[in-house]
Structures are given as C-alpha cells and as structure tokens.
Amino acid sequence: MSCLGIIGGTGLSDLPELVAYGEHEVSTPYGAPSGPLLEGRLGEAAVFFLHRHGGPATIPPHRINYRANIWAMQSLGASDVVGINAVGGIGAAMHPGRLVIPDQIIDYTWGREHSFDDGRDGRLLHIDFTEPYDRELRLALLAAAETEQIDCERAGVHGVMQGPRLETAAEVRKLARDGCDLVGMTGMPEAALARELGLSYAAVCMVVNPAAGLGDVPLSQAAMHQILNREAAVVGRLLQTLVAARFTGAD
Numbered sequence: 533m534s535c536l537g538i539i540g541g542t543g544l545s546d547l548p549e550l551v552a553y554g555e556h557e558v559s560t561p562y563g564a565p566s567g568p569l570l571e572g573r574l575g576e577a578a579v580f581f582l583h584r585h586g587g588p589a590t591i592p593p594h595r596i597n598y599r600a601n602i603w604a605m606q607s608l609g610a611s612d613v614v615g616i617n618a619v620g621g622i623g624a625a626m627h628p629g630r631l632v633i634p635d636q637i638i639d640y641t642w643g644r645e646h647s648f649d650d651g652r653d654g655r656l657l658h659i660d661f662t663e664p665y666d667r668e669l670r671l672a673l674l675a676a677a678e679t680e681q682i683d684c685e686r687a688g689v690h691g692v693m694q695g696p697r698l699e700t701a702a703e704v705r706k707l708a709r710d711g712c713d714l715v716g717m718t719g720m721p722e723a724a725l726a727r728e729l730g731l732s733y734a735a736v737c738m739v740v741n742p743a744a745g746l747g748d749v750p751l752s753q754a755a756m757h758q759i760l761n762r763e764a765a766v767v768g769r770l771l772q773t774l775v776a777a778r779f780t781g782a783d
C-alpha cells in the first residue's frame with residue numbers, strides 16, 4: 533500500500549485541502565524532525581505532512597534536520613514523498629508564478645548531514661542518483677497537472693544553494709552557465725536521503741522571484757510571499773489530484 537508524505541516549504545505551512553486528524557511526535561536516531569508530522573486526509577487518502585522550516589517557520593535551510601525529517605516520514609509508513617520548494621527562476625520560462633516539476637539537481641550545499649551512511653555498519657552506500665527524482669512520481673505529478681489543467685514546466689535543473697542569504701548576481705550567472713533553471717536552498721540533501729531509504733521522491737517548485745540580477749526590481753520577501761500565497765492553492769489542488777490518482781485504494 534503506497535502512502536504519500538508531503539514536505540512543505542516556505543509559504544506552504546499547511547494545506548487547506550488537508551483534513552488533519554492526528555499529529556505524530558517522532559523521535560529518530562538522527563534527532564528531532566522539524567516538528568510534529570500531521571496525519572490527515574487529502575481527498576480519499578491518508579497522507580502525512582511536515583513543514584520543513586517548522587511551525588512557526590524558524591528553521592533556516594542549513595539547520596533543517598533533513599535526515600530526521602525523511603526518517604520520520606518512512607517510519608510512519610510513507611512510501612513516497614513530494615517536497616515543495618520555493619525557488620528563484622533562472623531559465624527564460626521560469627518566471628514568478630510558474631510551477632515546475634524539476635528532473636535534475638545540482639547540489640551546491642555544504643556542511644549538511646547529507647547521508648544516513650556514517651560508514652559504521654560495514655558497508656558503503658553509493659546510491660544511483662543519475663535521475664535524482666523518481667520518474668514515476670514525476671510522471672504522476674505531471675499527469676495530475678494535466679488533469680487539473682495546471683500549466684507547469686515539465687522539467688528543469690534545480691540548483692540547490694546553501695543559503696540562507698540569496699545569491700549574488702555573479703553566482704546566478706554561474707548557475708546559469710552550469711545549466712541550472714532554478715535556484716533554491718532546501719532541495720538537498722532531502723532528495724538523496726529519500727533515495728537512500730528507498731522512498732520515491734519528487735519535487736514541486738514554485739518560482740517566486742527572478743533569481744538575483746535577473747529582475748528589474750530588488751528582491752523582496754514580501755513580493756515572494758505574495759506569489760507563494762497564490763501558488764499554494766494551486767499546489768494543494770495538484771497534490772489532491774495526485775493522491776486521488778495514485779494513493780487511493782490498495783496497490
């Protein structure tokens with residue numbers, strides 16, 4: 533039986549469509565997750581929901597306990613995880629308000645606990661990360677978007693920076709040369725940790741600003757939040773349709 537876990541990011545502190553009926557305080561071998569995991573119904577199926585930055589949102593990207601969050605999801609029975617990320621847009625099509633189902637990652641983060649493998653259990657773990665997002669889950673998200681007539685980018689390279697500051701214009705030019713379409717701060721190591729535990733993982737990125745140096749007005753958190761508030765409702769609809777198509781009934 534497959535079960536969806538949702539890790540919400542900035543601007544997605546809850547899902548209006550989620551009817552919560554339980555809360556799990558999970559303790560893990562890696563410390564505490566960002567907060568209690570909510571259990572509830574999204575349409576016809578039970579899902580788990582966790583706010584990556586905590587509630588209220590106070591945990592910065594480099595302080596998130598990604599290992600505990602992913603471990604907690606699996607321990608409650610999630611087989612699949614969708615991570616929601618607010619990002620800056622780099623590619624020409626990645627304008628504010630755009631939803632993107634990325635297909636690739638470049639990881640620029642450092643100093644984060646990025647593996648469950650601490651080398652102590654007598655084996656070395658080298659996961660295949662050629663395709664960092666689960667193909668089937670991505671396709672299911674794209675199919676849900678089509679059902680809901682939600683216009684979104686079907687692929688994109690997600691560059692994950694350390695934060696918590698935004699980038700310099702030169703850094704964004706370098707990311708563009710590297711082939712990044714999007715820039716965020718929380719996509720890694722979440723995706724790799726999910727792969728290490730055998731969870732199917734995909735992301736939904738919400739572009740909330742042109743990346744540094746690409747817009748004609750200074751970056752402002754207020755403007756980002758305005759877009760997030762609008763897009764969160766669309767993401768809720770997308771996830772509800774995903775759940776109806778893939779996570780309802782026995783399989």
Ligand code: HPA
Nearest residue numbers: 618619620715716717743
């Ligand atoms: N850069 C990094 N992370 C972000 C951005 C950005 O421009 N916008 C939202 N999250």
